[in-house]
Amino acid sequence: MKKAIYPGSFDPVTFGHLDMIVRSAKIVDELVVGVLNNSAKNSLFSVQERVNMLEELTKDIPHVKVDSFDGLLVDYMRECGATIIVRGLRAVTDFEYELQIAQTNHVEYPEVETIFLTTNLKYSYLSSSVVREFAAYGGDISKFVPAQFIDRIYAKYNIKK
Ligand code: ADP
Numbered sequence: 001m002k003k004a005i006y007p008g009s010f011d012p013v014t015f016g017h018l019d020m021i022v023r024s025a026k027i028v029d030e031l032v033v034g035v036l037n038n039s040a041k042n043s044l045f046s047v048q049e050r051v052n053m054l055e056e057l058t059k060d061i062p063h064v065k066v067d068s069f070d071g072l073l074v075d076y077m078r079e080c081g082a083t084i085i086v087r088g089l090r091a092v093t094d095f096e097y098e099l100q101i102a103q104t105n106h107v108e109y110p111e112v113e114t115i116f117l118t119t120n121l122k123y124s125y126l127s128s129s130v131v132r133e134f135a136a137y138g139g140d141i142s143k144f145v146p147a148q149f150i151d152r153i154y155a156k157y158n159i160k161k
Contacts, residue, residue, distance in 0.1 A: 001029050001030070002028045002029045002030070002083070002084060003028065003029065003030045003032070003080070003081055003082040003083065003084065004024065004027075004028040004030070004031050004032070004082060004083075004084035004085065004086050004115075005031075005032045005033075005034045005073070005076070005077060005080075005082045005084070005085055005086070006020060006021060006024060006031060006032070006033050006034065006085075006086040006087075007034040007036055007069075007073055007085065007087075008033075008034070008035070008036065009035070009036055009038065009041065009043065009050075009128060010033070010035055010050050010053075010054060010128065011041075011043045011044050011045055011050060011128050011132075012044065012045055012050065012053060012128060012131060012132075012145060012149055012152075012153055013050070013053050013054055013057060013128075013145070013146075013149070014123070014126050014127070014128060014131055014144050014145050015122075015123055015126065015143075015144060015145065015146070016088070016090075016119060016120070016123035016126040016127070017088075018057060018146070019119075019120045019122075019123055020086065020088045020117055020119075021033060021057075021058060021061065021064060022061060023117055023120075024086045024115075024117060025061055025062070025063055025064050027115075028063075028084060028086075029063060030063050030064075030065070031063060031064045031065070031086070032064075032065050032066070032067050032080065032082060033054050033058065033064065033065070033066045033067070034067055034068065034069050034073070034076065035047055035050045035051050035054065035066070035067070035068040035069075036068070036069065036070070036073075037068050037069065037070040038070070039070070044132055044153075044156050045152075045156070047068045048068075049152075050068075051066050051067070051068050053149055053152070054066040056148065057146060067080075072108070073085065073105065074105050074108045074109040074112060077109065077112060078109065083111050083112055083113065084112070084113055084114075084115060085102070085105060085112060085113070085114040085115070086114075086115055086116075086117065087102070087114060087115075087116050087117075088116070088117055088118075088119055089116045089117070089118050089119060090119040090124050090125075090126075090127070091124065098114075098116065101114075102114035102116075126144055130144065131144045131145055131153065132153075135153045135154055135156070135157055135159070136157050138154070138157075138159050138161070141153060
């Protein structure tokens with residue numbers, strides 16, 4: 001039973017994340033989308049709101065669950081019996097950081113392997129911060145996030161469309 005975790009902030013979830021979830025769910029037996037509850041980060045959406053959005057989005061994808069965690073990812077993985085970490089690589093700029101984290105996690109928990117999926121070309125420019133930046137100024141985010149979340153995102157900036 002290959003249980004994997006796809007950790008991230010998902011603040012908010014984008015089409016790039018969804019693409020990663022769909023593709024990695026085909027590779028592993030069970031995929032847990034893990035929303036990091038990082039109190040140091042000033043997030044737009046609360047952890048519960050992010051979990052709710054991800055649950056709405058993935059409810060029909062087999063073998064996918066959504067959860068949140070705080071503290072170290074490897075500790076959470078030990079608790080829930082996951083041994084695979086899935087991460088996305090968009091550009092070289094992601095690589096250095098991701099390599100260091102993956103190697104550190106492997107040292108901390110040798111049973112853990114990190115697998116990387118290269119981004120879908122369609123979404124290689126896309127990040128949650130791009131979405132936040134456009135939304136803050138009332139920009140069109142319909143190509144970035146699923147339609148059902150657009151109003152919720154604008155609402156965070158008191159923008160009515
Ligand atoms: P973090 O704050 O951990 O980077 P994110 O929510 O920004 O969390 O991203 C979670 C994961 O999804 C990361 O592995 C990131 O590289 C990947 N990711 C984000 N956007 C995309 C995208 N457009 N295409 C592929 N992977 C992506």
